[in-house]
Amino acid sequence: MPAVAGPEIERLVQLLARLPGLGPRSARRAVLHLIKKREQLMAPLAAALADTLAKVTVCRVCGNIDTVDPCCVCSDPRRDPTTLVVVDDVADLWALERAAVIQARYHVLGGTLSPLDGVGPDDLNLAGLVGRVTTDGVREVILALDATVDGQTTAHYVTDLLRPTGAKISRLAHGVPVGGELDYLDEGTLAQALRARTPF
Structure with a gap:
């Protein structure tokens, strides 16, 4: 052209x-x-x-991107220092912040485990995560990772890694989205929604 x-x-x-x-x-x-x-x-x-x-700089504490270090999230005194939300990317951190439903601290892994793509444990910020949970008085770690094979593999790996710390480990619920119609959902989402059903 x-x-x-x-x-x-x-x-x-x-x-x-x-x-x-x-x-x-x-x-x-x-x-x-x-x-x-x-x-x-x-x-x-x-x-x-x-x-x-x-x-622009990368926060040395959590891995967020900001113009100050530590970032605005890490330096916010209103946040609960005992709860740590683990995400694989800064975009996920920003999405959770837009939802404005939790006043916790974050930890950015920098990706998910993916043997096919050559991403192993040494490529992720796992040592920093273990260090924070061990020394910062973290009582709950919320795994906010994608519901993909790589995301779930990473969640299992992180759970095994953090089990010796004694921190409570939870993950985001998966299932029927708000406003979703059952007829349009895939079988995997429906199966997960049924398995994770809650009292009404």
């Missing part, structure tokens, strides 16, 4: 197309919108990107 714009614009389109959820067509539309709104959107976006690039 012949170029319809200068190399700077094409480069911006190609960079945006690498973002999750954006393909070449969506990236091109986004770039056109940014160019049309140069003063209101493009200049502030460029400044925010440069500022974030200069300040």
Whole structure:
């Protein structure tokens, strides 16, 4: 396809197309919108990107991404230091925070065990997790890992790893989503929902 714009614009389109959820067509539309709104959107976006690039860091305590270290979550005195929510990725931490249902601390593993992808225990932040549970007075560890094979394998591994600490280990419930219709659910979800049923 012949170029319809200068190399700077094409480069911006190609960079945006690498973002999750954006393909070449969506990236091109986004770039056109940014160019049309140069003063209101493009200049502030460029400044925010440069500022974030200069300040972003990984929290040395939990693995969250923030512009301060320790991060805002770890330094929040209102959080329960005895409850630790374990997630595999920062995106999961942010999703749980958006739900605003628990005032706990977090620990980001940095992935899940996946032998097929060559991800083993040494590739995850497991030593940091054991250290925190052992020395920080953690009484409950909530495993908020994906309900995938890799997520469940990781949950079992973490459970075995933490069992000697004496901390209570729980996991997120799996089953019928709020607003879900049974007819549209897969057999695995229905089976899990039946096994994990609760009194009404």
